[in-house]
Amino acid sequence: MFQFKNCEELLKLCAEQKTDISQIAIKYEMEISGKSRAKVRDKMKQVRDTMWEAIQTGIKATDKSQYGLVGGDAKKVYDGTKNMANLLGSKVGVRAMAYALATNEQNARMGKIVAFPTAGGSGVVPGVLFSTFEHMKSSKRKMLNALFAASALGIAILEHGGTFSAAKAGCQAEVGIGTAMAAAGVTEMRGGTPEQCINAAALALKNMLGLACDPLGGLVEVPCVKRNAIYVNVALGASDLSLLGVVSVIPMDQVVEAMMNISAHMSETIRETALGGLAVTKKGLELRKKMGLPPIPEKYLNRKIGAAPACRNKCNGCG
Amino acid sequence: MQNSIFDVAGPIMVGPSSSHTAGACKIGQIARALFRGTPTEVTFYLYGSFAQVYQGHATDRALLAGVMKMMTSDSNIKEAFKIAKKNKLAYEFITVEEAPDHHPNTVRIILKNAKRKLSVVGSSIGGGKVTITQINNINIDLEAVFGRFFSLLVGHNNEEDVLNPVYGKLIDWGIPITSKQTISMKKNSLTMLNIEEGYLRLPQVLELEKLPGIQFVRSLTKLLKE
Numbered sequence: 001m002f003q004f005k006n007c008e009e010l011l012k013l014c015a016e017q018k019t020d021i022s023q024i025a026i027k028y029e030m031e032i033s034g035k036s037r038a039k040v041r042d043k044m045k046q047v048r049d050t051m052w053e054a055i056q057t058g059i060k061a062t063d064k065s066q067y068g069l070v071g072g073d074a075k076k077v078y079d080g081t082k083n084m085a086n087l088l089g090s091k092v093g094v095r096a097m098a099y100a101l102a103t104n105e106q107n108a109r110m111g112k113i114v115a116f117p118t119a120g121g122s123g124v125v126p127g128v129l130f131s132t133f134e135h136m137k138s139s140k141r142k143m144l145n146a147l148f149a150a151s152a153l154g155i156a157i158l159e160h161g162g163t164f165s166a167a168k169a170g171c172q173a174e175v176g177i178g179t180a181m182a183a184a185g186v187t188e189m190r191g192g193t194p195e196q197c198i199n200a201a202a203l204a205l206k207n208m209l210g211l212a213c214d215p216l217g218g219l220v221e222v223p224c225v226k227r228n229a230i231y232v233n234v235a236l237g238a239s240d241l242s243l244l245g246v247v248s249v250i251p252m253d254q255v256v257e258a259m260m261n262i263s264a265h266m267s268e269t270i271r272e273t274a275l276g277g278l279a280v281t282k283k284g285l286e287l288r289k290k291m292g293l294p295p296i297p298e299k300y301l302n303r304k305i306g307a308a309p310a311c312r313n314k315c316n317g318c319g
Numbered sequence: 320m321q322n323s324i325f326d327v328a329g330p331i332m333v334g335p336s337s338s339h340t341a342g343a344c345k346i347g348q349i350a351r352a353l354f355r356g357t358p359t360e361v362t363f364y365l366y367g368s369f370a371q372v373y374q375g376h377a378t379d380r381a382l383l384a385g386v387m388k389m390m391t392s393d394s395n396i397k398e399a400f401k402i403a404k405k406n407k408l409a410y411e412f413i414t415v416e417e418a419p420d421h422h423p424n425t426v427r428i429i430l431k432n433a434k435r436k437l438s439v440v441g442s443s444i445g446g447g448k449v450t451i452t453q454i455n456n457i458n459i460d461l462e463a464v465f466g467r468f469f470s471l472l473v474g475h476n477n478e479e480d481v482l483n484p485v486y487g488k489l490i491d492w493g494i495p496i497t498s499k500q501t502i503s504m505k506k507n508s509l510t511m512l513n514i515e516e517g518y519l520r521l522p523q524v525l526e527l528e529k530l531p532g533i534q535f536v537r538s539l540t541k542l543l544k545e
Contacts, residue, residue, distance in 0.1 A: 029324040033515070034495070043325060050331045065335075066375060107334030110377055110397045114331050147328060154327030164327075181327075218368075219375045220335045294371060 002027040006160040007198050007252040010152060014194040021184070021194050022145035025152035044144055047114050051103070051126040054113045058102025065108040067291050069221045074102035077229070089233070092135045096232040100127030104225040117154050117164040120171075120213075120220045121178035123228030125150055128182040128235045132189055142189050150185030153201050162256045166213035167272040169263035175227050176208035176259070180252075182235035183242075192243055200242035202252040204234055209255075210262050212270035214277025216284050217291050223278055275300045331392045338424055339369070339376035342443025344396065345463060345539070347385020349451055350428040350439040352472045352537035358430040360409045361386055367423035369443075370414035379412050382426060422450075454509075459502045461511055463539070469518040473510045473527075474534040477503060481532035482510060488527060489514070507534065 002024055004010040013024050029040045059078040064071035078098035084091050100123030107113045107122060116125045129150075133143045157177060158164070166174045183204040187197040208231070216222040250258070269276030275296055278284050285296070332341040351358070363382055365373055373379050380399040387403065389396055403410055422442035430437045440453035451461040463470055475481050489496060494514050501510040519527075519538050527536040 025324055032321045032323060040324075044328065047325070047328050047331065066377070110334055110340070110380075110394075112331065112333050112392055112394050114329055115337055116328050119332070119334050119337050148324065151324040151327040155322050155324065158322050158327070217375060218372050291375060293375075 002031050004028070004156060004159065006256075007153070007156045007201075010156050011194055011198060020145065020149065020188055021152050021197055022148035022188060025148040025155075028152065028155070041144060044147055047116070048144060048147060050112060050114050051116075052130065054106040054111055055099045055102045055126060055130060057111060058106040059098055061102075061105065061109070063109060065105070065219075065221055067217075067219070067221075067287075069216065069219070069287070070108050070225045071105050073226070073229075074098050074105050077101055092131050093233055093236055095134070096127040096131035096236065097229040098127075099130050100124055100228040100232050101225060103127065104220075104228045108219075108221050108225060116150075117177055117181065118166070118174050120166060120215075120224050121164075121174035121176075121228065123225070124175060124178040124231055124235060125182045125185065127228070127232045128186050129189065131232075132186050132236075136189070138189060146185035146189040149188040149197060150181035153181050153184045153198070156252075157256050160253055160256050161260060163260070163263075169259060170266050170271050171211040171213040171224075171227065172205075172208050172259055172262070174213070175224070175231055176205055176211055178228070179208055179231045179235045179238075180205040182232070183238040186235060187239045187242055190239065190243060192239070196242045198252050199248055200235075200238045202248035202250065202255050203241055203246070204238035205252070205255045205259065206248060206250060207234060207238075209259055210266075212266070212277045213272045214270050214279045215272070215274060216279050217288050217293050218272070218274040218279075222284075222287075269300060333381075333392060333394060333396045336376045338443045339372065339378045340381045340396070341391040342424065342449045343369070343378045343381040343426065344385040344389065344391045345449045346426060346439075346441035346443065346451070347382045347428065348388065348539045349385075349441065349449070349461075349463060349472065350430060350437070351386045351388055352539055353439060353454060354430045354435065354437045355535055355537075356432055356435055358386070358408065358432050360431040362411045362413065362429040362431075364427040364429075365412060365414045366425040366427070369424050369426055370416070373412070373414070378426075382428070383408075383410055386428065386430070425452075427453075457504055459504070459509070461500060461502055461509065463511060463513075469514050470539040471512040471514060471519065472537040472539060473512065474536075475508055475510065476532045476534070477506065477508055478532055484530045485512075485527055485533065485536075488523075488530075492519075492523065494519070 004013055014021060026040055030037055058074045062072045062075055081091055081095050087094055103113055103123040103126050107119050113122050116122050129146050163169050163173050180201040183200040184197040187200040215224055280301060369378055381396055383403055384396040384399040422444055424443040427440045438455055441449055441451045443449050449463050497513045497515055499512045501508055524536050524538055
């Protein structure tokens, strides 16, 4: 009854039932688990409360992760929101960055978090949703619904052949999908139609395609923590664009197909193996040595920054 | 199996990594459940990626926490070393360079006390799934998921229908079984039941253990709520 295999079917369900994505998500879960609405909502409340606890601990903590790569930035950014005159971003955006940092820093220092959709991409959704929730002085029910809407998008992506695994598809599948889910959730919280929610997700994910997973030493720390923070802005921006009537030319389902298509072209060195990208920069290798990890095989290190292939255009532009 | 909303919105876990921390904890839980007693000594042989990056992902603390029956979302996982000392559980981690036939994230856990010794080999295969591939050097293939379910591990003999009374009791208590998997060995079998809706209380576990043909029942969480 409330099953959907992709975003198109999800939107069709919303239109048939004349309701929001979150309500379809709740009915979907009731149907597959055989649980009551109250039980399903209670479970999501637990998710919400765990997120909030992680944020609250994270914005106060100053201790570092085991190797000292991350920790303490959430507090800096959160304290920064007290004087917005010095900053360019909106209070919602900066606070969302603080919350995302807090969540991922808590993850790095072994705190309790919700892997939404995964541990590595767990910051964007709570960052965006809680900051907007505070800004709008929204109701708790709307907050819960936004989480359901975000999860429904995740299900649609999985059912359409997508993945959340960076080992399979790089960071576009972790922080990328986290950002798309946050965009959809926050758009519903702001009163957007189901079409606007899915459109916001498409706008967000479209702009994260091709993102590599290249963490230092394979730890979920650099660049993951700050990446979650920066991308909250993409989610907020996508939601704004969508509500202002900007429509993604490529529909969401096809963006997911594009993501999987790109993942097939991705070298394994940038899929969570710590053998490429930032992980093999001079600084990255230095830190790896400090951590006492085994050195990276020589063959991965010889990929010097080559000259770009000769330009075939006969213009005078680049000489 | 159909994706649940809470596969996306979850699991609630202690970081930093689902495969290297939460998965490791689950393997520890299973080893402890199979041991049937309180171990005084535990040795972990770490293979592949577990051997390379175990410190950064706190795989060591998570494994030890699992052996002490902590859940994957228990914030005390961090303090596993201290808690082990308090409980007088001696532990040792040995990294093994060569891992011939194993998945990259593999550990061999050897639990001991004055009476018993048990060896369990398990791998964390990503996405919250773990498999147990050896128990006391007998090759098996048992798969477990963390996060969504509470698992019951039941040891029983190979008689037909021996599990029916167990199912009956669970139905009486209103606990739905989501999936089951049975591994048969020479004389005995091992069944993993994934249940939803909370976990069994200790008296219920003991009641199941009294049923004919059932050797032991273990709940892969703390047996009782604190």
